[in-house]
Amino acid sequence: MNRYEQLANILGGRIEQGLYPVGQRLPSVRMLSSEHGVSVSTVQQAYRVLEDRLLVEARPKSGYFVSASKPQAALPAVCRTPQRPVDISQWEPVLALINSRINPAVIVFGGGTPDISPASLKPLTRALARMAQRQDLSTLGYDSIDGSKILRDQIARLMIDSGSHMGAENLVITTGCHEALSIAIRSVCQVGDIVAVDSPSFHGAMQTLKGFGMKALEIPTDPVTGISLEALEMALEQWPIKAIQLTPNCNNPLGYNMPDDRKRALLRLAQAYDIAIIEDDVYGDLAYQYPRPRTITSFDDDGRVLLCSSFSKTLAPGLRIGWIAPGRYRDRAIHMKYIGTGATATLPQLAIADFIRQGDYLIHLRRMRYQYQQNLCLITDWVREYFPAGVRVSRPQGGFMLWVELDEKMDTQRLNRLLEPENIHIAMGSIFSASGKYRNCLRLNYAQLDSQIHKPAIKRMGELIHQLMANS
């Protein structure tokens, strides 16, 4: 392949993938020439190839633009889920996943850790260090059960960006989003209850349902618009569903933002059937769009949405600081908080509150959103370059997770076994389903990419996938 053909393939892949929206102006010839280390005429030849493929249009004196008629890369399919509540399986592979994330020799694509290395996080570690010196009850004593008021005030202020106007008294600080989800589920459900979930869905929330004895009803979910309201309504007709648990913004693992009208429609459904919504917004602040998308909570007018979130994805997961806005379930949520962990740790709350108050949180967010968006281009390029032609990848609108769908015959558990001796680590698709679906899918974390390390790893992954395909 010529250099200009290579470049055309990369750019074409990004356009088909939707990384440059229709009508957007593409990078200038000069920029691409310096970015990719090729001559101006090579870039021009590449753009001509893309014009021939009807992906771009040249506009005189303005440059190149994404063509309105561009073909779209195929998205991951909407899965047929079992149309009944199931007992959740998959604990062993989830355990394997969380156990493997701390070996420094391993190239981790499977974990949920953000990039914690940027300098924009420095003010936070400095605040932690400064406050840790204080030997008093505000840092070492028991906090109040709902958490530090000064942190709750800051979170309430940040929540305005997601369309919510609530006071600090409506928030309860938790030990990460895990505890928020755990509290939410225990606040609205009993053993044996049925909970509807988006599918694929965050394994942690599903394991929580499993651990507390609830059943999951997986609802087919579109990789662009989110949970199918039609399928959900049918399920609500048929089953005594107690709650809906989902991640409507920067979905894990699919990456979509559910459109506002669908969020409203979902809320109306919940009202009609008088059930609760457990909304996970843990990646919401990492949406690439500005302003960030609204939460379902922000439309809620009768307190039936329990919002769960944390600073684990935006700042650092080791702090274990999250929150729940439990709406009308507050009394029960406080009891559940008390019996789960008692009060939340004091010191990290104070340090984070300081970090937000100083404006450093928004600076850090801006930095990370930009990096994650850049990394999305890189990893998409690599996957399209090295994985078999039929591969389908998601189009994340935020966060740092890519969902990859391989040929139906592929089993990512087998892939995983081959990757282990190579010290490469992925999240298998099956853990994102209550019933072990998505065996041919995998999730890749692109928070921190180094072309020297991660590109060869994706290449090796592609080779092994080709090999598995050939043998099957």
Added chain:
Amino acid sequence: MNRYEQLANILGGRIEQGLYPVGQRLPSVRMLSSEHGVSVSTVQQAYRVLEDRLLVEARPKSGYFVSASKPQAALPAVCRTPQRPVDISQWEPVLALINSRINPAVIVFGGGTPDISPASLKPLTRALARMAQRQDLSTLGYDSIDGSKILRDQIARLMIDSGSHMGAENLVITTGCHEALSIAIRSVCQVGDIVAVDSPSFHGAMQTLKGFGMKALEIPTDPVTGISLEALEMALEQWPIKAIQLTPNCNNPLGYNMPDDRKRALLRLAQAYDIAIIEDDVYGDLAYQYPRPRTITSFDDDGRVLLCSSFSKTLAPGLRIGWIAPGRYRDRAIHMKYIGTGATATLPQLAIADFIRQGDYLIHLRRMRYQYQQNLCLITDWVREYFPAGVRVSRPQGGFMLWVELDEKMDTQRLNRLLEPENIHIAMGSIFSASGKYRNCLRLNYAQLDSQIHKPAIKRMGELIHQLMANS
């Protein structure tokens, strides 16, 4: 009253209270003279009064000793508990208790906070500050689900003092003892199960049973030897009990250490009926005796004891670092840990591990044990001085909690209401019972006593008790 009579009353009270054991040499005349600011002859007169009361014996050339025939102060009574499993009540007063502990204007006798001000804690805050500067995955990333190996190694080493020889792989770090108890209960019990508890019992553990839908069967408990094995065996005969939850060392609220032979006998009972024991050892390292008492866990040879503990009482509760040794229930405990909070915060684990490794933990413990034992003398003196004559108080063998039993007619909820405008805060006895018993009891925290502040507060409490008694 003369000065020498006053002094005789204080010393006599301490002896009757068991604060100086039989045969122990009492403080010298010279020491008491300087401690109490009275003349040598006043002390000599006081000792003569005590000889007349048969509390002390003078031995030529050796000094004064506690007489073997000394009368004993009455202990709190063993309570008649309901002889059937009950649904646990008392959440509202527990909530009121935990909510009130953060108002700095209030003199807090009701909370569970240790003294976090001593200089011996400085190396810990320094370690926290130093490690907080490190911006890497070891402090900010997700930890492994069972917690930091270097902390588990240190805890395993400390546990040798309680007679346990187990490897770090048998421990799981938790978000305080609360989470350890919550994990233990969820690991062995289902909704509707019956759990036997010592009575009075730690309200947090009982609220956890309540929140997860279990019933409590309160077993009468002796203020010196602990849970009645006879009553427990009868209950085991009669009810399908799933587990026994208790605090055998430095019991909260009664303060006893269960004798070793009774610990062994309890384990044999659990083996005979094939049930689990959930052992709370959160105050165990604060036992006044050396070496510290053994845990039931240390006698366990078939993994049926789940040991729960934390650094909340020995170091500082705001750190929220505890652990569970779940024995044979490890797999389930790990699942319960994951769905409760995910991993535990990283930074405080590293700082505590460092603190222990440097030997600072044992130095701090020695300091605190001494202080708490001294404070026990003070608060016992004050209670005996200001409370009505019939008052019965516990004889704590460790920790920093005094249990006070008032006249049967007293209702400490009414006392609490009178104390509120005085900004004095106690823990009402009723929260230590699943069925609202112990209305005439209260618990006092003596971790940090200042004679200028706490003595007048106890005095005022005594006046209000007298007043309530007169009106009843």
